Amino acid sequence: MLAALALAAAACGGSDTRTPSGSPVTGGTFTHALGADPGVLDPATGVLTATNLVLSVAYESLVTVDANGAIAPWLAEKWEVRPDAVTFTLRKDVTCSDGSELTPADVAANVNHITDPATKSPVNGVLVPAGMKATADDAAGTVTFTTPKPFSFILESARSIFIVCGKGVKDRASIARATSGTGPYTLTEAVPGDHYTFAVRREHAWGPGGATAKDLPDKVVLKVVPNEQTAANMLVAGTINGAVFYGADRVRMEQTPGVTATKLPNGQAQFFYHQGDDRPTKDPALRKALTQAVNLKELGGIVTGNTGGPATGMVTEPRPCKGDSVAGHVPAFDLAAATAALDAAGWKPGADGVRTKDGKRLKLRYLYVTTRGAGVQAGAEYLAAAWKKAGVEIELKGVLDTKLAESLNATQDWDVVYLPIGVNLPSQLIGFLSGPAAPKGGNFAHLSNTAYTDLVTEAMRTPGPDGCARWLQAESALFDNADLVPVADMTVLQAAKGATYDMSMGLLNPSTFRLTQGG
Incomplete structure (x- = not known):
């Protein structure tokens, strides 16, 4: 879905x-x-x-x-x-x-x-x-x-x-x-x-x-x-x-x-961390370090072919809640700070450069769709190279879009997934960002962000624009916790x-x- x-x-x-x-x-x-x-x-x-x-x-x-x-x-x-x-x-x-x-x-x-x-x-x-x-x-x-x-x-x-x-x-x-x-x-x-x-x-x-x-x-x-x-x-x-x-x-x-060529908004480019109990990315310290190790501006240019813009939120225009929920809630690129954070989280470099903790290598499977264009493939390779510099081993797992739902929800064979989303109401995201985890529910990344759910509950009680401040704060709470990482606002070209x-x-x-x- x-x-x-x-x-x-x-x-x-x-x-x-x-x-x-x-x-x-x-x-x-x-x-x-x-x-x-x-x-x-x-x-x-x-x-x-x-x-x-x-x-x-x-x-x-x-x-x-x-x-x-x-x-x-x-x-x-x-x-x-x-x-x-x-x-x-x-x-x-x-x-x-x-x-x-x-x-x-x-x-x-x-x-x-x-x-x-x-x-x-x-x-x-x-x-x-x-x-x-x-x-x-x-x-x-x-x-x-x-x-x-x-x-x-x-x-x-x-x-x-x-x-x-x-x-x-x-x-x-x-x-x-x-x-x-x-x-x-x-x-x-x-x-x-x-x-x-x-x-x-x-x-x-x-x-x-x-x-x-x-x-x-x-x-x-x-x-x-x-x-x-x-x-x-x-x-x-x-x-x-x-x-x-x-x-x-x-x-x-x-x-x-x-x-006649007209540029139109087309959803958000972003990636999610799997937070299942058996996943290393359940640890927020690791997620934040991984996020800090990536130059998101460069990544956004790659995945959109330089046709997008800075990420501003999770809902596509014309959205009911105007405002930027991203600015100030995603750490800036700093590889030195990222590696120091990985050290502090107990992930120490091994002999081959790959970090380990409690005898386990820091190896992540990165899931993406191969049919979304060359930029998505290039973005996957860019991410793998960026995280390798931080001591992370990445397995790139490209699938056809017809197989994405199976990998995402049924087999759950991923740790990070690149998944653009396009909705026009923040309420349309609730089932994907909270509630029962896959495969029993739509919460494919196993997110459990109390701040998000509390803010959404409060926002739902307020009709229309009056609740927008809470909706934007709810999105920001996801970014603060590195549950997902906004990369870019995407566009398409309508030609006639x-x-x-x-x-x-x-x-x-x-x-x-x-x-x-x-x-």
């Missing part, structure tokens, strides 16, 4: 490095690259980047965020918030792709389906708060979400819930390769591994900020293009209109005439040619699709 979230984290905002040319064109087909096949298209199972990118063309949420990151109306026109409940009043002009009216009962059914233990939805407890229930009042046009205890982001969490309506509510199997949503497009053809074609709904008139489907392209094609270099070639040739780039082709896109469009939270905003002449 966490690996999937780590892939799904771009957000709105950013800066254009080139401006589009040409005037808008009516009709036509907008084509966007899709990095992988999305698989099943039921929003209740959507955890992968590719899946949610497809879903965002056909489905909408109750609320969205505006340019300043504030919650704004979408399918809901207004709301009332209490510490453990939020009541939404729906717009009255919204219809589903099958022509039926969107009802509060439809919305309630979405939440209750996800939180029903029998469905085993992977977004339950992450995108949708654990234990949340929904009740509808169709006569009043309202739906109410409640949680067992006060939940500070009960309103904000609604922006991550795609609303299934119409026939899809009663027959979830029908949307495995189809869509049943309120969005401006509906899926008309699904060819797994190749492409997904959508047709416009001209009657759509309830987009964010009053957007309508009047000037949208007739069709949208999401073309499966797993190779970024191939996607770059297709964009330059004009056979696709948009793509998102993580790796080396970013520079090429920024320098290509006619291509012959078209303009926006992305938010790693999702497409179909209401902004426009084809252009001379692009």
